[in-house]
Each structure stands twice: as structure tokens, then as C-alpha cells.
Amino acid sequence: MDTPGGPEHDTRRSSAAPLIALAATLAALVAALIWVAHITREPIALNRQSRVSAALEALLPPGSYDNDVLADTIEVRAPELLGTEQPVVVYRVRKDGRPVAAVLRPVAPDGYRGPIELMVAIAYDGTIIGVQVLRHNETPGLGAQFETRRADWLDAFAGLSLSNPPQQRWTVRKDGGDFDAFTGATITPRAIVKAVRRTLEFYHTNRERLYE
Amino acid sequence: MDTRNETWRNDFVLVAALCPLLAASDTLVSALTVGLAALVSALAASGIIAALGHWLERDLRFLTVVLVTTLVVAILDLMLSAWFHVARQSAGLYLLLIPANLALVHLNTEPHARGLLRRVATLMLAVVGVLLVMGLAREAVGRGSVLHDAQALIGSHGREITLFRVDMGFLLAMLPPGAFIALGLLLAVRNWLRASRTNAQ
Structure with missing residues (x-):
């Protein structure tokens, strides 16, 4: 109808x-x-x-600590040195109640394809125990060579400290420093080296506070 | 439409559907991860769009395709991060390109075509097939291995087979441009086969 x-x-x-x-x-x-x-x-x-x-x-070598590292943490904020506005987790490593090392999770903000999340273990005296990459978006085969072709590249940080090598050589060879870059990729290694050095600076000025 | 034109159109849709995912075909495992993710999300999204089918006018279609595929891929991405996180890590970046890929596919299929689901399924299976062939070839040439990182997808059964030992051998094959070169070679082989068949007739 x-x-x-x-x-x-x-x-x-x-x-x-x-x-x-x-x-x-x-x-x-x-x-x-x-x-x-x-x-x-x-x-x-x-x-x-x-x-x-x-x-x-x-x-961290097993036996070098006796505390629950994953639970013994504090958070710090240092956007200039640790590369992020967010609080950064610091894991405290102790043995018999004495501080052994601190493991920080800084960010290298200037990776080729975004921030690179790092984990830097620093012994109490300020020398680096080791560096690991937790998360990144670098180009496979180029920027990301630290996880395949140059798997030993991150090992080069072990044993270094703020004064070894001297500050002006804390960069990639191309910039007059001591660190190798990757074939076809300079930005990623440069970003990681810079982030590690700044983390050492942060550790140097804040050491006692970190273990409290 | 004559068959020649039809063939050209189908080729165009296939290449358009492939392009955003090509770079993920650097190893067999990441090709399989991205291929399956694209297949599953394409079927889910097309199912929803086919169900909405006669409600949708032309103007709304593109918007719908983009919104629906984006949501479906976001859901799939969360599930992969939760249960297949190692595979998700190697293929992660490219998963987010799947909506672009599906939008291209839908734009190039007839709006109210019957059997939309079947056409999308056929197309995406072809995409998975091409990705697998390219993943196999690029990994073998670039890395000298088959099934690198297979544990990420199928657990401890996965075992990497080393064909020859190289230090990232032929890097170009592993980098994104290698994907386009591989696709070009693949198309050349197919055209050659097709030409020799027509000549034989």
C-alpha cells in the first residue's frame, strides 16, 4: 500500500x-x-x-651473585643520558650483601629505524660486563648485523669504561673512534656506542644512589 | 573482457597483493609466518565484508575494507605476540602492512562479485605460494640454509639445514631489493613457460 x-x-x-x-x-x-x-x-x-x-x-656469569636480580630493581629517570623520557629499570646485582654490578636498560634513541632498547651490565667499579640488544627495528643484514653477521660486535664493549678508551675515541672509527661500524651501516653502531657511553656517564655520577 | 585483458588484470592484482609483503620473504620461516598471517586475516576480513556485502554502497566500501582489515590485523598481531612471539619478532614490521595489501586486493576485485571469499582465498593462496618459493630461494642463496629459525614457528621439531657455510653470503639476496629481483626472475620464468606453451600450440 x-x-x-x-x-x-x-x-x-x-x-x-x-x-x-x-x-x-x-x-x-x-x-x-x-x-x-x-x-x-x-x-x-x-x-x-x-x-x-x-x-x-x-x-651475568652464574655464581657471581646471590640476590634475586629480577626483583631487586629501582627505576631512574635521566632522559639526557639514558635516552628515554620513561623511567629506566636498574637491576642491582649483589653477593653477600655487597654490590657487584648494576644492569641498566637504556635506549639508543637515534637508531636507523627507531629507538634501540639496550641492556648494559656495569661492574661496581665502572667497567662494562656486557651489552645486549633487547629490542630494535634495524634493517636485517645491515643495521642488525650485531645479531647475525657480526654477532661478536657487542662483545667489544666488555672491559671498557668511561676512561678506556678516552672520551673522544668513544665512537665509531668513521668519527675517529675505536669501534668498528658495519659494512653499509654506520648509524646503528654509532647510536649504540653513544648510548653505552652515556650510560657509563650516568653510572659514574649516580653510582652510590643506584645501590641504595 | 577478452581473456588477454583478464589475465593482465589478474597479474596486476597478484603483484599488487604481493608487493607490501615481498620484503618479508628473506627466509622460509618468515615468509611462511607473514604468508599465513596475510591468508588468515584476508579470509577473516573478506568474510566480514562479504557478509556486509549488499549493505555497502560503493562510497563506503573502501572505508569499510580499510577499517575492517586494520582491526582484524591488530587482533591477529596481538595473538601472534602472545603465542608466537619469536616468529612475530622477525616478521613484525611487515604484518602491519597487511591492511594496505588487502585494501589493494579489495579495490581490484569487483565490488559485489559473487564468491568474493573464494576469489580472495585463491589469490591469497597464490601469494603464500609465491612468498614460500621466494623465501626458499632467497634463504638458500643469501644464507646457504633452509629453515633458519624454524623453532620460532614449529617448536623443537624445527631444525635448520645448512646447505653450505657462508658468512651471510650473498647479502643482496637477503635485503629488500633482493625480493624484487627474485620476483622479477620468477615472473620471467613464468612468462617464458607461458610463451613456450603458446608456441607449442
Whole structure:
């Protein structure tokens, strides 16, 4: 039956219905996203934690400490030296109650493709025990050579300190320093070397505070 | 539409669907991860879009495709980070390109075509196939191995097979440009096969 309002009503319906269907679908998908984010939060946090503990294990020889390093932490903020506005976690390593080392998680903010998250273990006297890369977006095969082709590159940091080598040589060879760059990639090594040196500076001025 | 034109169009859609994912084909495992992720999210997103099908006008279609695929990929990305985080790490960057890839695919398929799901499935299976071939070839040439990092995907059963020992051998094959060179070679082989078949007839 034709009513005067009929056709007009129909056109309005045909223009509104797709929008409603679209909005309903998107709302359902957003709800699904929130639900998945909720149930995956714990496994994702665990994955991150396991990467951190694997890196700690690689840095600290077993038997060199007797405290629960993962639990004995403080947070510090030093955007200038540690490369991030966020608080940086410091793991304190002790044996028989005496400080052995501190492991910091600074960020090299100027990687080729975004920030590089590092883990730097520094012995109490200020020499580096080791450096690990926790997370990065560097180009596979170029900037990311520290994890494949030049897997030993990060080892070069072990034993160095703020005065060894002297400050002006704390950079890549290309800039007159002591560190190798990678074939085809200078920015990544430069960023990591700079971040490690600044972490040493931070440690130097804040050492006693870190172990409190 | 004559068949020649149709073939050209299908080729274009396949290459357009491949391009954003090409760079992830540096090893067999990362090609498989990204390929499967693209296949699953393409099927899920196309299912939703096909269900919405007759509600959608042309103007709304692009917006819908982009929003739906982005949400589906975001959900998949979270699941991968939670349960396949090692594989997710090597392929992570490229997963986020899947929505772009799917938008290209949907723009180049007829809006209300029947069997949208089947067409997308066929196309994405072809994409996975090409990615696997390229992953196998690039890994063998660039790294001298097969199944590098296989543990990431299939657990302790995965074992890397070393074909020959090299120090990242042929780096160009592993870098993103290597993917385009490999695709070019693959297309050349296919065209050659096709040409020799037409000549035989």
C-alpha cells in the first residue's frame, strides 16, 4: 500500500542502514580487539619478561651473585643520558650483601629505524660486563648485523669504561673512534656506542644512589 | 573482457597483493609466518565484508575494507605476540602492512562479485605460494640454509639445514631489493613457460 511518506521513508532507510551495519560491525570488531588485548596481556608480558631474564643470564656469569636480580630493581629517570623520557629499570646485582654490578636498560634513541632498547651490565667499579640488544627495528643484514653477521660486535664493549678508551675515541672509527661500524651501516653502531657511553656517564655520577 | 585483458588484470592484482609483503620473504620461516598471517586475516576480513556485502554502497566500501582489515590485523598481531612471539619478532614490521595489501586486493576485485571469499582465498593462496618459493630461494642463496629459525614457528621439531657455510653470503639476496629481483626472475620464468606453451600450440 502506498502512503505519502512511504518512498521518502524508504530512501532514508537505504542511506542509513549501511551506516548502521558498518557501525555495528566495527563495534563488534573493537569489542573483539579489547577482549583479545585482555587475554593476551599476560602472555605478552611473560614473553617480554623471558627476553629480559635471558639477556640477564647472558650478561651475568652464574655464581657471581646471590640476590634475586629480577626483583631487586629501582627505576631512574635521566632522559639526557639514558635516552628515554620513561623511567629506566636498574637491576642491582649483589653477593653477600655487597654490590657487584648494576644492569641498566637504556635506549639508543637515534637508531636507523627507531629507538634501540639496550641492556648494559656495569661492574661496581665502572667497567662494562656486557651489552645486549633487547629490542630494535634495524634493517636485517645491515643495521642488525650485531645479531647475525657480526654477532661478536657487542662483545667489544666488555672491559671498557668511561676512561678506556678516552672520551673522544668513544665512537665509531668513521668519527675517529675505536669501534668498528658495519659494512653499509654506520648509524646503528654509532647510536649504540653513544648510548653505552652515556650510560657509563650516568653510572659514574649516580653510582652510590643506584645501590641504595 | 577478452581473456588477454583478464589475465593482465589478474597479474596486476597478484603483484599488487604481493608487493607490501615481498620484503618479508628473506627466509622460509618468515615468509611462511607473514604468508599465513596475510591468508588468515584476508579470509577473516573478506568474510566480514562479504557478509556486509549488499549493505555497502560503493562510497563506503573502501572505508569499510580499510577499517575492517586494520582491526582484524591488530587482533591477529596481538595473538601472534602472545603465542608466537619469536616468529612475530622477525616478521613484525611487515604484518602491519597487511591492511594496505588487502585494501589493494579489495579495490581490484569487483565490488559485489559473487564468491568474493573464494576469489580472495585463491589469490591469497597464490601469494603464500609465491612468498614460500621466494623465501626458499632467497634463504638458500643469501644464507646457504633452509629453515633458519624454524623453532620460532614449529617448536623443537624445527631444525635448520645448512646447505653450505657462508658468512651471510650473498647479502643482496637477503635485503629488500633482493625480493624484487627474485620476483622479477620468477615472473620471467613464468612468462617464458607461458610463451613456450603458446608456441607449442
